[in-house]
Amino acid sequence: MIGRCPRGAPGAVLVFLACAGPPPDGTAEDRGIIVGGPLTPAVDARYLTHLLFAADDGTAFIGAFDQTAEGEDLRRDYDVRLADGDAWRSLVLTQDTVPVARAAWRLLPTPAMAVRVGDAGQIVSLRFGGSEDADSVRLVAGEEVSVWTGPTGQRESLGIAVLQTSDGAVPGILFFRRAARALSIPVATTDGQTFVFADSLGNGLLVHAGTIGQPAVAHTWLHGVEVAWGDVTLEPSAPGAAGASAATWEFAIPGTTVRGSFRPLASEDSGDGTLMRMEAIVNVGTEVLDFNGFAATLPSP
Numbered sequence: 001m002i003g004r005c006p007r008g009a010p011g012a013v014l015v016f017l018a019c020a021g022p023p024p025d026g027t028a029e030d031r032g033i034i035v036g037g038p039l040t041p042a043v044d045a046r047y048l049t050h051l052l053f054a055a056d057d058g059t060a061f062i063g064a065f066d067q068t069a070e071g072e073d074l075r076r077d078y079d080v081r082l083a084d085g086d087a088w089r090s091l092v093l094t095q096d097t098v099p100v101a102r103a104a105w106r107l108l109p110t111p112a113m114a115v116r117v118g119d120a121g122q123i124v125s126l127r128f129g130g131s132e133d134a135d136s137v138r139l140v141a142g143e144e145v146s147v148w149t150g151p152t153g154q155r156e157s158l159g160i161a162v163l164q165t166s167d168g169a170v171p172g173i174l175f176f177r178r179a180a181r182a183l184s185i186p187v188a189t190t191d192g193q194t195f196v197f198a199d200s201l202g203n204g205l206l207v208h209a210g211t212i213g214q215p216a217v218a219h220t221w222l223h224g225v226e227v228a229w230g231d232v233t234l235e236p237s238a239p240g241a242a243g244a245s246a247a248t249w250e251f252a253i254p255g256t257t258v259r260g261s262f263r264p265l266a267s268e269d270s271g272d273g274t275l276m277r278m279e280a281i282v283n284v285g286t287e288v289l290d291f292n293g294f295a296a297t298l299p300s301p
Contacts, residue, residue: 197293
């Protein structure tokens with residue numbers, strides 16, 4: 001076990017829901033306007049931010065925000081997708097170049113996406129579509145139940161969130177990752193697969209598949225307690241095993257009674273075959289938990 005951070009413990013970071021009233025100065029939802037004057041960063045760098053949301057009803061959301069600061073320019077490649085039915089649909093697909101903002105790592109609004117941030121620059125909410133648009137989608141971040149630093153220095157967190165659509169509000173689990181690399185430094189890590197799941201009881205499960213030199217790790221959010229685990233066993237099911245498919249995985253935390261399996265509900269071509277909605281059955285002692293979520297391949301910066 002790497003560590004334990006129960007909900008509400010000292011050090012947990014709180015991000016308050018946007019319904020608490022008018023935001024403080026500097027946190028308004030901006031759309032299509034680059035806030036803050038240009039400022040050339042001291043080091044040219046690439047910044048990658050990922051947001052992965054999963055809900056028990058199968059709703060899934062992934063936002064990939066790729067920003068490269070070089071000289072006075074900031075190249076943006078934003079790709080945001082939502083699955084709230086039988087397939088993924090695009091909410092934002094932006095490739096452009098804008099002046100470097102004061103914080104080159106911070107997400108910037110687009111004509112299709114409004115951004116609300118807190119005083120420390122944390123993401124409070126993202127809105128897709130106009131405020132009066134009946135089909136608008138809004139992702140609202142709630143409490144972060146755990147914050148940690150990944151093996152290559154990236155900031156990661158697991159928290160509670162709500163996805164609001166025309167059909168209502170859906171609670172779920174939100175995984176956040178932000179990584180950076182100076183352009184003068186070669187890419188040193190490989191792409192890794194991440195699994196994020198939620199169930200109807202408010203539980204969450206996050207698993208990072210192992211890469212070369214890095215074993216699989218997991219974060220469980222079960223009955224209000226978050227625990228981080230190292231040296232997790234995550235292996236594809238043996239070909240020919242009962243009910244096994246090429247995308248089925250067996251999961252276990254050595255030294256505990258936590259074990260289960262992941263299998264695909266549906267597989268969609270995300271352009272590079274990196275997204276797959278899945279279901280998970282996890283046993284915790286005699287308790288059996290049913291999760292829905294998805295797997296995504298997250299690149300390194």
